[in-house]
Amino acid sequence: MNAADTGFILISAALVMLMTPGLALFYGGMVRRKNVLGTLMQSFIVLAVVTLEWVLWGYSMAFGPDHGGVIGGLDWFGLTGVGMEPSPDYASTIPHQAFMIFQCMFAVITPALITGAFAERVKFSAFLLFTLAWATLVYNPLCHWVWGVGGWMGGMGALDFAGGTVVHISSGISALAAALFIGRRVGWGSTAFIPHNLPMTVTGAAILWFGWFGFNAGSALACNGLAAGAFVVTHAASAAAAVSWMVVEWFHRGKPTTLGVATGAVAGLVAITPASGFVGTVPALVIGLCAGGICYGGVLLKTALGYDDSLDVVGVHGLGGTWGALATGLFASTAVNPDGADGLFFGNPGQLWIQFVSVAATMAFAFVMTLLILKAVDLLVGVRVPREDEEKGMDLVLHNETGYTL
Amino acid sequence: MNAADTGFILISAALVMLMTPGLALFYGGMVRRKNVLGTLMQSFIVLAVVTLEWVLWGYSMAFGPDHGGVIGGLDWFGLTGVGMEPSPDYASTIPHQAFMIFQCMFAVITPALITGAFAERVKFSAFLLFTLAWATLVYNPLCHWVWGVGGWMGGMGALDFAGGTVVHISSGISALAAALFIGRRVGWGSTAFIPHNLPMTVTGAAILWFGWFGFNAGSALACNGLAAGAFVVTHAASAAAAVSWMVVEWFHRGKPTTLGVATGAVAGLVAITPASGFVGTVPALVIGLCAGGICYGGVLLKTALGYDDSLDVVGVHGLGGTWGALATGLFASTAVNPDGADGLFFGNPGQLWIQFVSVAATMAFAFVMTLLILKAVDLLVGVRVPREDEEKGMDLVLHNETGYTL
Amino acid sequence: MNAADTGFILISAALVMLMTPGLALFYGGMVRRKNVLGTLMQSFIVLAVVTLEWVLWGYSMAFGPDHGGVIGGLDWFGLTGVGMEPSPDYASTIPHQAFMIFQCMFAVITPALITGAFAERVKFSAFLLFTLAWATLVYNPLCHWVWGVGGWMGGMGALDFAGGTVVHISSGISALAAALFIGRRVGWGSTAFIPHNLPMTVTGAAILWFGWFGFNAGSALACNGLAAGAFVVTHAASAAAAVSWMVVEWFHRGKPTTLGVATGAVAGLVAITPASGFVGTVPALVIGLCAGGICYGGVLLKTALGYDDSLDVVGVHGLGGTWGALATGLFASTAVNPDGADGLFFGNPGQLWIQFVSVAATMAFAFVMTLLILKAVDLLVGVRVPREDEEKGMDLVLHNETGYTL
Amino acid sequence: MKKIEAVIKPFKLDDVKDGLSGLGVQGLTVSEVKGFGRQRGHREIYRGAEYQVDFVSKIKIEVVVASDLVPDAVEVIKEKAWTGQIGDGKIFIFPVEEVIRIRTGEIGEEAI
Amino acid sequence: MKKIEAVIKPFKLDDVKDGLSGLGVQGLTVSEVKGFGRQRGHREIYRGAEYQVDFVSKIKIEVVVASDLVPDAVEVIKEKAWTGQIGDGKIFIFPVEEVIRIRTGEIGEEAI
Amino acid sequence: MKKIEAVIKPFKLDDVKDGLSGLGVQGLTVSEVKGFGRQRGHREIYRGAEYQVDFVSKIKIEVVVASDLVPDAVEVIKEKAWTGQIGDGKIFIFPVEEVIRIRTGEIGEEAI
Ligand SMILES: Nc1ncnc2c1ncn2[C@@H]1O[C@H](COP(=O)(O)OP(=O)(O)O)[C@@H](O)[C@H]1O
């Protein structure tokens, strides 16, 4: 066991934990004033609920003894056998519990990401049921496929350093399913849904950026050159995407916006996530620059296609994650990480195909499962608040509170 | 000396430092708009003033050479002899200064916690005097009793991993004394004291949660399995308490609130603090689940009993800390930490008695001392602002500022 | 290579990264509501733009192979040769990339600091050009002089542990040049420029304080006693300056303000920065106490002298940095850091002279270069927004957004 | 000339504004207010305690129109702001003695 | 019918509202305003500089009542809003030509 | 007595207030409003989409003055609030029936 690695992963876990409240602020600033608490609450309660799910059965389903490449067994229910010694299977230099809690933070933020798609119109009870079911039935299997010992995607050679498929594509595509299933907000098309507090959103983006160092560098699971490299490309890609979003928007709309730059930074972080342990700095810049443009376009899509993905989870996480996963198949290099693989540009076109398969499988699985879960929840308790409640706002209707008073 | 441990403790100290501004936001959002700066100021200035107190005489009183089990001597005044080498007495793998500064952050946040009890009505000069006196005469001895070499409570075998008695019971019970001494805010009973900015409060709670990883895991004073375990139970208990508070409130009032979930999370963090290095995950869940319910009830108490503990320090820190300290006597296990002890459920009922004695002694000492200090300060400068100043608000009256302008 | 040091520097880099958004909040709260996004944007976009500049050519100019003591060559353009192994020249126990990215965060925050001087009145395009030019032509050379192998200031024996000259004097004096060149805001003298959101400013100050631990302790480039010492003096000086600012303001104006305490804390952090690895705790307290008073006075200067340094960069960073650099020449001690030097009070008056020369050279260089760059940018695109745009506010005029909606 | 003040539900603002525009009204002024009326506010919960909040968020529209436009304007507001639920709000009509446009100095109906 | 506008100290709002309720007033509208008057604001300090802020936070209450209720309403407001300190505020009375309740279409005193 | 309501550009507030003070006006009340008029708001951009925002931030000044002061007060407001650009705002004049100072109980012009 290595003390330095242990400390690094624990601190990284703390940074990743902070991302979920950061996301709460990022999203909370973008909704209307009457929904700010409802939106903050969705992320905050996920932090609590999914943590319980994870220590009880989630970790075991994701990383426990493999069953057919598809799912882990419940042998580690309630963390039985997950102790202070390293696990033989994962992260051999740190306590098993440290690995478990680091992974916990990923399991938490993923369903929180989806909340942006259906902000401002979903019942709290339905939301809780959905989240628990989604974490159990979508996240846990996906996580097992990619990172669990024996998981079929990892076995196939798919590269996903810190969660491009597991975290971003899964949440982005589920967001699309949810936006389609739940329908548009009242006023869509006629009212402008203008962010009520952009400084809050910028603060959230900054916290996300900060926490993402734990997300990506921590995914090296040791404090070595690979962690340093992942840290550097994370920072570089985020910067590049912020700038490219700004430039594209400046050309397209005549002015660069603060929300655009903040969103661009997040798009860059999303895109570099799967690649962060496999690519060098220059490819990272390319990935980031493209991510800014791609996600800018992705966000425009929703108006064109007419679904109401309130806070642009599809455009940013869905598209950004997909681009990142494919870009990993282009730019990965064993010179950067000998345990990885070479991508297309380093002579191995097969990797791109593997990446493509992993993206497609993730999308199909997450999309279908999300629809099924939503259907079930809708039958059980009803997913959406009544129209007049939507007009009053989530804060009063769901939580009997108001965000700000005078 | 161990570099990994040193780095881990320094970063942990930084995390714990951030808790005090986090607390400022947690509290600041809950007061009325006219008092937001006065409330932020109280926490922020404690960070400055108690730091000076600590490096000058506080650390020496708390951890310096023991006098009769009751107090440390002033031999280390101004950090004389507290150098870059490890101390022979404390944390043998890190520089003595690293241990000192980590402890400094605990000394800072404790009096800051109390401020919630008398928010919105206390003179700034009186507050400064009170804080200096309380830090010197209450915190330093208590800290010595529990953690100082030779301190009587530690000697008796009381278990307090990261500050259940020293930090939370002491501040919670002092808060009760202060609320009783200072009296209710103008308008109590007739006006609703509605939080002016709940997003600020939620942000503060998130920062507290984040910093608490440094608080509890850092208290292992090394990055090893124990630190990982403390990290895990901290996270789990906080999540459990957030959920249980939500559930209790949902049943009791018909709707779960954002402030409730945020407060529940803090209650869980408080309760797990003394136990965090001695219990496993399942007991941590139990401790957390109970903490949510107990502190929810504790908060209702103030209306029943009629004291005005403005921001619920008694209910959350007093009761939560007490529950945590006693729960340590129930759930502690030498299987988790061989340097600890077994609790009642692991065959050692004596430990519960020891915990009880330490709780009772802390309460009695802190309560009486707080009353005495407040009496003295009141005679010197008067504790409370005049009624018309209370109506105008602390921001203008004490600091000639306003929180927000249009 | 040392894993503990690597982890420590990566986490420190993350902390320093967070300082720039912290600064955004610190500044953003102080401007008028109509300029909040414009102000946040300036810091946020610097994080993106200067990161790109740094990985492309900045790092190479600052730390690359020396040319005549004045500048580094472009041999490391695009991080060529900056890999996962330690550099032979810098920080021998951590990956070269870790050193590079840690330094990147310093390069980012320095131009962001300047933005406070010309807040509320500068074109966004002009700002971008200015920042790129300043980072390239002022920061990179200065950084090379002081910290680059072969740099003339470092060669001369100037002590600057974490950036007194490189970061604070350079930005402070450039702020003065910019305030003079750009001129006063419309309404100067007749309107009160009252901060629109002081809780935001206090939050920013807290984040700065937190991140500064990474800034100063991280500058030890290893987690050892020196890092612990730097951490301690950083905290102590900040606390001391917060208190001394409060006391001075209390005497001078009758009431202590929240903004004063927050600013005092920042002033203390600035002043201790160059000294943090060379002085003990008691000198740090003296440095901090003086910094509070000196910067308080510095801030009053602008009204006396009639330049409009909107958010007091000159008074806080210019004066605070100068005091810190000179104080290093007074209080430095080889007993604290054998790789440093003794200052005047430890029998070596020559050090004070060296410090003085480095301060003077930094000031002259930064002042002249800033004027030249601003002149060039003004000819190219015009630096200042038209008067009516200034009245409408930056948010609408530059970014077509509003900070808050109802 | 008359001044019409209407206190309405916030989400009806756009409808009412568009309705009035349709009548040729070229200017109006809007502010946020808190209303106390038959619609009795709501109960907020904080830390397990419930508080009655008597005031409901409303929007106040002020529009000065030529006297002969009043009936139509009232009709439009009634129609657009109506939900049939308690709390739909009220319309008040006041006499106006003079109107001046600052930019041009025009007065009376020209200035409206 | 008359409209009474009262500009009062913010912390007196609850008392005044309760007083008017006691008279049988069933609706009123409240807004936040800044007042400039004999009570001369305060000095704020920022970064060591002092600024005179002329405006004081006030609450404006608007209530339309039947003409015969005016004297009582004024009396109640005077009593409840009074502290005897400068800045207690003012009451203004305006003529009202018509009142319409949007929900029911009632007009005149019925609609108040 | 008359009530003058002026809707002006926010940054003109200090000038107008000083102008009225110069006439001997001792009190006035200010509020933030949103104006809809010839000045047509602006377009805001969010996430690459553009939205038309129809409402412009304005300041509403309410001041009750003795009838004979009205012409001067209007003149001062016109002068001080004028920029010549669209959106300078409007002045409305209303009859007032009574004014009461809460602190002293004074009524009529004494109370203004
Ligand atoms: N007499 C009044 N004077 C001023 N404002 C009133 C008066 N009566 C009602 N209002 C305003 O109209 C709003 C709606 O009135 P309310 O009694 O709740 O419902 P309804 O319009 O269905 O009768 C109130 O919230 C208040 O702002």
Ligand SMILES: Nc1ncnc2c1ncn2[C@@H]1O[C@H](COP(=O)(O)OP(=O)(O)O)[C@@H](O)[C@H]1O
């Ligand atoms: N002539 C006026 N027109 C409009 N509002 C006024 C007028 N005079 C006073 N006010 C309002 O009444 C408030 C209280 O007036 P002030 O002169 O401060 O104290 P007092 O009520 O004790 O005379 C002011 O802040 C202002 O909002």
Ligand SMILES: Nc1ncnc2c1ncn2[C@@H]1O[C@H](COP(=O)(O)OP(=O)(O)O)[C@@H](O)[C@H]1O
């Ligand atoms: N008829 C009206 N009733 C009430 N307010 C009005 C009316 N007309 C204009 N206003 C107010 O005056 C402001 C300025 O009017 P606008 O038409 O934009 O420009 P101008 O004053 O140059 O004619 C508007 O924003 C609105 O607040």
